[in-house]
Amino acid sequence: MRVNSYLLPVFVSLLLHGLLIAVLGFGWEATKEPKRTMPQFVQAKLVTVDATVKKKQAPKKVDLREKRRQRELERQRQAEAERERRAALERKKKAEADKKRKAEAERKRKAAEEKARQEKERKEREQKEQLERERQSAFDEALEDEEELLDAREDAQAVMSIAQAIQQRIESVWNLPPSARNGMVTEVQINFVPTGRVVATNIVEGSGNAALDRSVINAVRKVEVFPEVADLAREEPALFEREVRTTRLIFRVEGLRQ
Numbered sequence: 538m539r540v541n542s543y544l545l546p547v548f549v550s551l552l553l554h555g556l557l558i559a560v561l562g563f564g565w566e567a568t569k570e571p572k573r574t575m576p577q578f579v580q581a582k583l584v585t586v587d588a589t590v591k592k593k594q595a596p597k598k599v600d601l602r603e604k605r606r607q608r609e610l611e612r613q614r615q616a617e618a619e620r621e622r623r624a625a626l627e628r629k630k631k632a633e634a635d636k637k638r639k640a641e642a643e644r645k646r647k648a649a650e651e652k653a654r655q656e657k658e659r660k661e662r663e664q665k666e667q668l669e670r671e672r673q674s675a676f677d678e679a680l681e682d683e684e685e686l687l688d689a690r691e692d693a694q695a696v697m698s699i700a701q702a703i704q705q706r707i708e709s710v711w712n713l714p715p716s717a718r719n720g721m722v723t724e725v726q727i728n729f730v731p732t733g734r735v736v737a738t739n740i741v742e743g744s745g746n747a748a749l750d751r752s753v754i755n756a757v758r759k760v761e762v763f764p765e766v767a768d769l770a771r772e773e774p775a776l777f778e779r780e781v782r783t784t785r786l787i788f789r790v791e792g793l794r795q
Contacts, residue, residue: 714748733767
């Protein structure tokens, strides 16, 4: 032990001191008469050394296996951290891709809805416009028909008026033969030119009395020109061509005293 290693030097030191004191005392007594003195005692003290004093520590030996283990653990930790980083990056990329995909899907959905809405509005607008056109067309047709009807009525009235005027002029110069009898009827066809002149006269349906039929033809020829026909041909040429150029009239014998 450390205490035992210090005891031997201390003991040797005390022994040497005691010998030295003895030699000095013996030599002094040989030269002088010794005096009676009180004996002196040498007090020895045991010097103890603090057992807590530590030896200088020798450098620790490097444990290569521990060092390698620590390096392997550090490498594994770094690899795990890298895997976590990459996994987090992949999750982030996937989340961003999902977000973009959902946003694109939402955009397409809204675009499709907007397109469908616009298409619906376009169809409704076209149907409304079509109905409006049909309504307007029906109104225009009805108006046109009404106008045509009115025109036809006016034309009919005009033709009737012309026919009456022609017949009155002919009857004003018509001389009935003695053989004529009440109820006899002669239908005659007269052809006019736009100047109102008669260019042809034919019996369409005779009365059965030749003298009566000839009397109608002669009356037409006497008048020869009809101003009413000329006025109509000048003002309404289409009506003249359609209704008056060729006119049929019926002459009936009435009011004779039998």
